[in-house]
Amino acid sequence: MSTLAHTMMTTARSADSGLAGPGDLDRYPYNESPAGERVAPVWDSADQDLGRVGRRAAGNRGRGLHGQLVQQLGQMIVSGDLGADRPLVPEEIGQRFEVSRTVVRESLRVLEAKGLVSARPNVGTRVRPVSDWNLLDPDIIEWRAFGPQRDDQRRELGELRWMIEPLAARLAAGHGREEVQQRLADMVEIMGHALGQGDGITFSRADSEFHSLLIQLAGNRMLEHLSGIVSAALQVSGGPVTGCDRPTEASLVHHSRIVDALAAGDGSGAESAMRQLLTVHPEVERVVPAPREH
Numbered sequence: 001m002s003t004l005a006h007t008m009m010t011t012a013r014s015a016d017s018g019l020a021g022p023g024d025l026d027r028y029p030y031n032e033s034p035a036g037e038r039v040a041p042v043w044d045s046a047d048q049d050l051g052r053v054g055r056r057a058a059g060n061r062g063r064g065l066h067g068q069l070v071q072q073l074g075q076m077i078v079s080g081d082l083g084a085d086r087p088l089v090p091e092e093i094g095q096r097f098e099v100s101r102t103v104v105r106e107s108l109r110v111l112e113a114k115g116l117v118s119a120r121p122n123v124g125t126r127v128r129p130v131s132d133w134n135l136l137d138p139d140i141i142e143w144r145a146f147g148p149q150r151d152d153q154r155r156e157l158g159e160l161r162w163m164i165e166p167l168a169a170r171l172a173a174g175h176g177r178e179e180v181q182q183r184l185a186d187m188v189e190i191m192g193h194a195l196g197q198g199d200g201i202t203f204s205r206a207d208s209e210f211h212s213l214l215i216q217l218a219g220n221r222m223l224e225h226l227s228g229i230v231s232a233a234l235q236v237s238g239g240p241v242t243g244c245d246r247p248t249e250a251s252l253v254h255h256s257r258i259v260d261a262l263a264a265g266d267g268s269g270a271e272s273a274m275r276q277l278l279t280v281h282p283e284v285e286r287v288v289p290a291p292r293e294h
Contacts, residue, residue: 065099069107070139072097077116077127078143084129088117114140138232157233162278164226165211169258169274171218173267180217181262184210188255195247203247208234210255217262251277 073093076082090104108125111117115134119125133140144153187210194203211234212227254277261269 065103066106066110069093069097069099069103070110073107073111074114074116074139075143075147077111078133078140078149079147082127084127086127088125088127090125116140136226136229138228141229141232157229158278161230161233162275164223165214165230165278166271166274168215168218168220168223169262169270170267171220171223172214173262173265173270175217175219176265177217180213181259184213184217184262185259187213188252188259191247191255192252195249195252198247200247204234207251207255214258 073082073088082088088108090101090108093099094101094104108117108119112119112125113134114137115128115132117125118128118132135141135144141153141157144150145157187206190206191203191210194200194206208231211230215227215230216224218224254273257273258270258277261267261273
C-alpha cells in the first residue's frame with residue numbers, strides 16, 4: 001500500500017477529522033444548515049446583484065461526488081494530512097473514495113485552480129506548498145478556519161476586514177443607489193426581528209448580505225471582488241472576534257448607524273460606524289487587530 005493510500009485511510013478513520021470513509025462522501029464535517037430552515041423571501045430578489053449576496057463564491061458543496069471529493073481532499077491538504085510535495089495518485093483516490101476516474105480528475109483540476117496541487121507531465125499531481133495556495137479562495141478560507149490553522153485564519157480575516165470594510169463604507173456614502181441603500185435598511189430590519197426571536201441563522205444571513213451589499217455600493221470593482229472574502233469571514237468567524245460574530249443589540253445599533261450615515265452622504269460617519277462595528281467585544285483582550293511582532 002502506498003504512503004498516500006495509508007495516509008488517506010488512516011485519516012478517514014479518525015473520529016477527530018470527521019473525514020469520510022469509502023462510499024460515505026456525503027458525511028464531510030462542514031454541512032450546510034438544514035434545508036428546511038429558510039429565511040424571509042428577501043433572498044429571492046429578481047435583481048441578481050441584490051439577491052446574490054451570501055452565496056459562496058466557490059460553492060462546491062451540493063454538487064454531488066465531485067464537489068464532495070473536492071471538499072474532502074481540500075480539507076486533508078489544508079490540515080496537513082497530505083503534506084507539501086506529496087504525490088496524489090488518481091487511481092488510489094478513486095479506490096479509496098469509490099468514485100470514478102472522471103470525478104477524481106475533475107476534482108484535482110479544481111484543487112489545481114485553487115493552487116493546492118500541481119500536475120506536471122512525467123511527475124504527476126503533487127500537493128503544493130502553502131505559499132502557492134490561493135488564500136483568498138472562500139473554500140480555502142473555510143478549510144483553514146476549521147483546521148489546525150483556525151486561530152491564524154480568524155486573525156488574518158479580522159485584519160483584512162479591518163482594512164477593507166471601513167474604506168468601503170466611506171466610498172459607499174458617495175454613491176446614491178437608493179435601491180441598495182433600501183436593501184441595507186431592510187437587512188437591518190430583518191436582523192432586528194431575528195434578534196428579538198433569537199434566530200441566529202436569519203441574523204447571520206442578513207448580516208452577510210448587509211456587508212456584501214455595502215462593498216458593492218462602494219463602486220470599486222476590485223473591492224467588490226473581495227465581497228466573497230467578507231462573506232466567508234462572517235460564516236467561519238466562530239467566536240467573538242468582531243461585532244458581527246453573534247446577534248447583539250450593540251451590533252444592530254452600529255449597523256443602523258452605518259445605514260443612517262450612508263443616507264446622509266456622511267462618508268466619515270459611515271467609516272467610523274464600521275470601525276466600531278468591527279471592534280471586538282469588551283471581554284476580548286484586543287480591541288482592534290494589533291500589529292504582530294516579527
